[in-house]
Amino acid sequence: MHRLDLKTGALVEDRRPADHLVDLVDGRAPLPAPEAGDFTLRLGADALDEDFAGLLDRAARVEILARDFKDGRVASLARHLRRHFRYGNEIVVSGPLVPQMADFLRRSGVDAVLLADPRPAGHWRMVIERAQVWFQFAEDARPSVPELRHGRSRRGATT
């Protein structure tokens, strides 16, 4: 897999040790021993709070799996992690994604996407670079139009 950083556009090979993965997708949850240290927590887009809330404090990274390219739940789950759980570590999204999601995911608090095929990375970067106008308060540090119109600084950003 390749990790595309939604902030910088950098593409690197994603190295994720298999024994440091807690995969809750499809209900599989082999909980690691405390001495195993940090791990990646893999969630389906339909994950229930009660299934993962107790694991977040040890999760160095949360990976959200999109079912298909129209699966907008990934954005809401990412915002929920940032807003409700105040989750401050890395959030990545994997699955059959399309570049048109790039800026939406970034604004929803997602740091990176995992791409099986790195070839569309350029398209992802183009989408990220093109988007410059946002009307909403969101989860990244870039100001919204209301803030710019009224000369306010960003508040409430978590990443």
Add this chain to the structure above:
Amino acid sequence: MYRPDDYDHRLIRERIAEFREAVRQRLDGTLSDEAFKLIRQMHGVYLQLHAYMLRVAIPYGTFDARQMRALADIARRFDRGYGHFTTRQNIQYNWPRLDEIPDVLEALAEVGMHSIQTSGNCIRNVTADPFAGVAADEAVDPRPWAELIRQWSSRHPEFSFLPRKFKIAVTGAAQDRAAIRFHDIGLRFRRDDADRVVVDILVGGGQGRTPMVARTLREGVPEAELLVWLEAILHVYNRWGRRDHPFKARIKILVHERGIDWLRREVEARVGEIAAGFDAALIAEELARIQAHFAGPDLPPRDEEEGGFALARAAARSPDFARFLRHNVVRHRLPGHRVVTVSLKPPGGIPGDISADQMDGIARLAERWSAGEIRATCQQNLVLPHVPAAALPALWQALKALGLHHANVGLASDIVACPGLDYCVLANARSIPLAQRISERLVARGDEEAVGRLAIRISGCINACAHHHAADIGVLGVDRKGEERYQLLLGGRADEAAATARITGPGFDEDGIVRAVETVVDVWLAERREGEDFADTCARIGLAPFKEALYAPA
């Protein structure tokens, strides 16, 4: 009305650049049809039966003469010389060439218009009472909030890939002319006992395969909290709305399956944390900025009595003008002014269609007599909202010259119809020719005024774009083994007493449904009591008398 600023224009330009690039890639084969579909839907471009169709947003139905001229120019340069006003305050072009659509979008951008979010599973064009800001029964002009919602929902990072499309309607009047109870979210703005603006939030209305009337989620929400509540509702819907089947994916199904109390609890649980990320003072400042755009034109004072006399004299001289006054004209909130609805339903005509020359003509009349302002209605008509009463005779003559003087607003020939099988890839049956035939038939009876207000709506498929569930007489096109058939529904209404129409029984062929509609009218005339509207009669007597007449052995 709202004037876009540099930020609004920049967003539109960003999107045009994206679409132009996507069209280029699609035409040179580097972008697959499936990938292009996602992008074109984000720009309101559909692939219809014969050609691409472009749907242009008219936010909350308010636009101006300059924009109307641009729409006329586009109809001439890029289409076949006409446009089609829809039931959601949009205008559609049915024949643009794909390679020219980016240029159409550039032409729209010149006048601050666009097609963003007129398609796809996102928050669509916010619709409003077409008389907003001028209605005599209005407590609050809802358009500043509608504009705030438009901006908040434009390319919302969390809500651009919803389970299904999402529609919001607003009103601030006693009479619901925006059908808020048939929307995913309906918002009613009012003033509370302390004269503060508050909002009643209704959720889960809709039509389509499973028509439902919206339920009240919360009453009296302070205006400053509106966006927080909307964000919470959409967040819950986006996470938990069904995605396993498009027919089950609207928020009405979520409300139906889990209950309004469940939704209320989930939303309330999110409101606090969402509010923490909102700058309420900033939103108030932004709302004030937007509200300044809706102060309304500086209309010169008019003498109501003088205007009234002028109208009475003109009406006495011309029965046709008198009829126009009765059906197409209502009082303005300011004395001496009137609100004029321009019918796009000539007898036997295509509902909602308007030629480029007529668009230019309306623009001219708006500039001369309506402070340049125009409205599009959800009934596929237009409104000139600020006409001096004394100018109405001259306006009527000018409308006659344009062929837009038909005095039938709210009457039986003011038929709402979707594009149907003449254009739409989803349709089972034709809607437009049927609307034309029914209109001709009912007008030919010569008793249209005696029949009175009657809402007939014709949808070519279960998606209900003509809102047939909310009609007095609804017609639904169905496919029966390759044959176009039509089901008949009676007794729906979209106002404060919203109710869904009920199917009468077996469907009809085209000739049969034309006869059936006339039969229903005859039964109603025989059964109705003084002052009773159609839905009242249906509620009182039920469908049995209608069925008896409709399905009686020949």
